[in-house]
Amino acid sequence: MKLQTCFQFSLKELRSNRLLFALCSLLLVSIISTGLFIAYSDESIMKSFYNYTLKFNESGTGLYIYFDMPYEMLSLIDDQPFDQLYFNGDSDYGSHYSFKENSLEDYEFWIVDVNSEAYLRMKEGQKTEGVELTEDNSLNNYIWVSKQTSESIGCEIGDVISKCMPNGRTFEYEVAGIYSDENEHYSDFYISSARFFYDINEAGYTRVAHFTAVLANPEKYNHIKNVLKARHVSAWTDYDEEFDMLALIDVMLKSLFVIVMISAMFVVYNIEKIIFRNRLSFIMRLKMLGATTGNAVSIYLIIMECILCLSFVFSFILSFLFSLYVKRIVEFVIPEIEFVTANIGKYVLAGCVICTAILFLVMHIFKTKVDRQSISQVLQDG
């Protein structure tokens, strides 16, 4: 039997069994649109939220993730897909600086690296009396004072500034230079970071640095957070509560989606069973007239495939219309959110492929079954 003939039979069967096939289509549409709606809502809500987390960053380039960890453990996060990573300097470890017994609590101390951009920027337009900070002297116990500060506290080159760590260890720095800064990059003191960290180490502390990582794609945040957590680094963002809530919604919707997917498979399977039960005697009459089982089964394969595709198209439209309400609800709850409509084309495609595979599988099982049955018996039983 040619394909064209199969099509003709399919049309005839469709026409003379409208109710049966209408019922099947209804079942398919209801289950598929439920699945697509869940997928639509889930992805839209998540995407909109991720978008929202980017919206309030000054740069708008990504989600800011913060974490503290020992500077030496930087290699721990090497493998993470951060788009940018800023090192925010170290904690000051609660050190107290003093000059001639006077506390320097009100003054600002910068820890600078001789090569760091921050330092090079600061040096622009800076004139220094005495020694400049260089690579060679970066480990010396030198300290630099701004002209203004040196005048207000009365210190000169060669004087000693001492620093007392919380654990009682004391370090002394010699004033190596006095600088005047015409730019805004203004600080009262600066110390070479190499020397600073050397002392921190000497005092028995571990360097803990603040990091800010920028993640262009916030969807990865939850995963990264868990990976870092397993490495004993706790990361946070300004949206952690929302992330937790969203993760909950995500898990809920995804589980629902899985349930719906499994049900959809059952529905496809059972619809085919119903159709075959109903049309078995017709199939056997065709066989009696000389059709092969393959011919007879193809008639229903064509019908089912058409119904399936139409159901997907219809469900796609239906779930899209429903998702407009999700948009309204989300925008009502978070007015400043910018709703991102998910692209569920891939779900439609995957669904079609999976359902078609099931279709073929069931058809094959059924064909084998029919081949084994005797025609006369089915005709006799009606």
Add this chain to the structure above:
Amino acid sequence: MIVLDNVCRTFRIGEELVKAVDHISLKINDNEFVAVVGRSGSGKSTLMNLIGALDHVDSGSIIVNGTDITKLNNRDLAEYRLKSTGFIFQAFHLEPLYTVYDNVRIALMIADIPPRLQKEKVINVLKKVGLESKNGVKVSKLSGGERQRVAIARAIVNDAPIILADEPCGNLDSLNSGLIMDLLKTLHKYGKTIILVTHNINDAKCADRIIELKDGRVIRDEASDLFSI
């Protein structure tokens, strides 16, 4: 020629094994008109189904024009049913929701006859059975006699050489039975091999030869003019 050699078919009904066809050996020549008679349950239908490849034998062979159909695969069996046999049943086995025309056309569609030839063939065969005026009517609206004539039209439209009729008049009054028997006689005249299962001894007398079955065995096989009850 149809040759049955030691054909057996057993059914299991509950615990019991029923030998519906029990070591039957027969020869039926081309263009022979054979009637099969016997009590209900004697295995007549089973025998027909085996010859028409609607059922499979447990043992033995059925050779039709040199081919042992018990050894064919599913595809060749379909081909055999399509090209060699036309079935007529007591229960018609038509598509009630299709029109007369479509019921006959089904057989042509399965045979992949080009659509432009289908119409001519259907109308021709409906003329032969006297139903050309009803071709657009749904089968569910026809009388029993008309339905059986549709079934005959469907059975002969592909020009199969063997017609298997299993009590075709079982549900019909004598007038309609007469019409059907006349049709079968005409088909015989045009060269078909006809195997007819019947309860009616007068119908059986139309055949050249009568075979009587009992408990799945042939108990009598003789020319119809010699046959007496």
